[in-house]
Amino acid sequence: MYFFVNERVAEQGSGIEHAQVQRGLLFRKNQVSFKIVTRTYTQTGHRDILAWGVNDAELINLFDYYAQTEYVPEHPVHAKDVDWGGRTPAVLEADKNKPDTTLVWEDTDKQKFMGRIHTDPKHDNIVTFTEVFEHFGNLYKVDFYDTRGFVSKTQYVDPDGTPNTNVYLDLDGRPVIEEFLRKKPLRPSEINLRKRKFFEAEGQRKANAKLNGEDFKAGKFETPKDEAIITGYRLVKPNGFTYVLDSFDELTKEFLNDLNNDFFSEKTPNVFISDRSSGASDGMINMEQPAYKVLHLHNLHASDTRDVMTTDANNNYEYDLMNINRFNAVVSATNKQRRDVNKRYKSAAKGFTIPVGVVPQAIRDLDRVPMADRDPHSVLMIVRRAPDKRINAVTEALMIANREHPGLNAHLDVYGYFDGSNNNQTNRDLLKLFEEFKLAKPTMLDDHDQPTDDITKVRRIESDVVTLHNYVTDRDELYRIHRRHQVYALASIMEGFNISMMEAMANGEPAISTDVNYGPNDLVVHGKNGYLTRWAPQGEESLFVKEMADRFYEVFSSDKKLQELSDQAYDLSSRYYEETVWDAWKQLIADANKQWPELYQQHFDLPRYGVAYKGEMDTQFQLGQRANEITWRGPKSVKYFKRMKQLEGQL
Incomplete structure (x- = not known):
């Protein structure tokens, strides 16, 4: 195997x-x-x-x-199907403040609270976990449901609300793995780490307030109390033998x-x-x-x-x-x-x-899309939206190209999941670029596609020069996105390969990338299926953004050259069939x-x-x-x- x-x-x-x-x-x-x-x-x-x-x-x-x-077999559990272990609920009522939560009482007068049922509205409201309260009104356990419809984990809770044991169950409710948690005081090094994270968050709040033109009021660090940590495991194998283990x-x-x-x-x-x-x-x-x-x-x-x-x-x-x-x-x-x-x-x-x-057969079976049939002067990145991918550098290169060549109107689309590393650096750097280039502030949207000025909540950005999109899971949709764009771009700090760039080329997109080891400078055959620009370490992007801007203008100013690059992108993808x-x-x-x-x-x-x-x-x-x-x-x-x-x- x-x-x-x-x-x-x-x-x-x-x-x-x-x-x-x-x-x-x-x-x-x-x-x-x-x-x-x-x-x-x-x-x-x-x-x-x-x-x-x-x-x-x-x-x-x-x-x-x-x-x-x-x-x-999949047998999803809904709120009405929850087994309360011999107790019979009398009232199930939606929580007014949380539409994905159902409140449960054992009596019609709603004096005996049994617990809460949490559901997943994106997947037919199946149960995700339940909070179970005992007769004195204290939470004592939380049951977690596998999407296939059974309780796969139970977390037991102390009266003060601290978890003490996680129990992983088989279909008969039999414990197979127990994870023990115990309270312990934090070491000085752990407290210092919490303190550092606190002041990093304060710095982020201060930067957000400045960006939004708001007053900033500093918070106060409070030394954390005891914390529950995992101290060991007990494993019961199907033969009944028990093993006690120190760590995961x-x-x-x-x-x-x-x-x-x-x-x-x-x-x-x-x-x-x-x-x-x-x-x-x-x-x-x-x-x-x-x-x-x-x-x-x-x-x-x-x-x-x-x-x-x-x-x-x-x-x-x-x-x-x-x-x-x-x-x-x-x-x-x-x-x-x-x-x-x-x-x-x-x-x-x-x-x-x-x-x-691997270039799958599904891509090879598609007809080639000429550059003339794609969105004009369109650039694509499919990356984790994190600082090390340097979305800001590619955006700056396009801003320079657009400024130096009025009417070019090149646009960057970025797809991928959000990563708020380094105090939301990707979002902050992009907003600074709009200020530096005296461009209108982009529309910023949160998880629910609602406008927001809070940079910590920004998940999507829309503007004339760059748009940050959500992660796309559907492969066919992803291929359609590739085939709407003309050029793929990359400026990563480091790479090992780059599957998205490979798939872009297999869909006819030439690439403009920094000369980074390894992958991009192997995938890109300079002058044939794209161009490599100088690479520079983080913080020194000015060493290559102008060169990248010139390359964008070069390929977008010649329809013939752009099509030749696209043809080679298709042809050279055979290396990865x-x-x-x-x-x-x-x-x-x-x-x-x-x-x-x-x-x-x-x-x-x-x-x-x-x-x-x-x-x-x-x-x-x-x-x-x-x-x-x-x-x-x-x-x-x-x-x-x-x-x-x-x-x-x-x-």
Whole structure:
């Protein structure tokens, strides 16, 4: 089995999630089984994964795994369906101040308050969680509902409102994981961190007040009191054996060990690909049984793109790079990064160059759209709306081009999820640009598309030169957006590849980008499918914005040149067609199979002991109990088909 290890796959994912899903769909197309492995608890995980085109058989989450809820039919729960544990509600009444909340009483006089039901208005008002009060009017527990329609987590609360235990449940309400919380005083270093964050927020409030022409009144920092922290876990496996673990990373390690055991096969290796370095990396490196382990670099491996050989490692990869020789393979998206990593770390792990992005057949099947049929002088960015993506630099370049060439009227559209890093720097920098260029202040909208002057609430911006849009999840809609625009732009601090730029080119958009390692300066063939401008560190954008402005004018002032660039963007995208990327993956697959006979010799048989849940014979410690599972045509295991039938009868 091929496991793609991550934290979670949310509905609004980053480039890593896009890369994982595109790889998964490529594996499925070539009939190779895979599972996206996540370790974070989420109520919406299965709904989110379906939005990506991945099915339940291709996802395995830590909490689902131990609760045996990987395959559960969807039976959404609404307010009237909530089970109050033997108590019968007499009155259900909508909260006047919160339309997504229902108040519940046990008597018609509304003297015995039972709790609150919280629902999701965006998804048919299904229940998300309930707050349950005891007879004396105190909140004592909160039940969290999985979107498939069952309570997957209960949080127990002390009389003072402090959570003390999180309990993760199977379908029978049986605890499988308990997370213990205890109060403790904050250390001086923790108090100082809170103080620093407080004064950062004060600085943000002060800047907001200045922008809005309001008076600013400084707040006062109050030393925080005791805080509830996680002190440990108790894991109850299906065989009834109980494990006490110190941390979530230890729990993750146990999970990865069990996964490797379940899918273990003498014939073929389990291949674990670390896509997002986290606590899972330690568990992956230190698994007890042999497996083929892959470090996948999705971003720059160093802290500074100007010096990738001697500067500190990217902190996201530091642990992995320190242990690089404990991996069997290292995957980079470009040949340049592969060579740099091998040279710097003298890695014994085999290096592979495999693009993280794939041009899907769905794009290739579309007709080419001529530049003349697109919005004139339109520029697109699909990025996380954060300071390191430097949306402000691209906007400034367009403002310069428009100012120097009246009538150009170039416009930038930015799609992506909002990131308020560094005191909403992206929003603040954009507003400063409008002041500097003496342009009318843009329309600013909040989460509900209502006008706002509060910069902390701004989620969208509309103006003649730049518009910030919401995140788009629908892939077909995203391709339509690409095909309405003429040029794609990028000015990131660092990159590892850039799937959005690859997809832009596959949709006929040439790119104008800074010459940043790695990805953009590999995707862009200067003068053919776009242009590379000088790169500069954060705070020194003036070194390239004028050059970028000149490039925008150059391409928009010649219809012939613009069309030639577009034709080359289409043609050069063949480097990332499915069959080309799959050929690269086949090399890694071949290496894993080649190394497996020797790796297999390191395995040991696990003892069989204990009695499983409900008296079944223990198979928890039998190697390979799920080795025959085939995800590209659904799970083959009889055990899971049987479980599905049982569930259909229960729910």
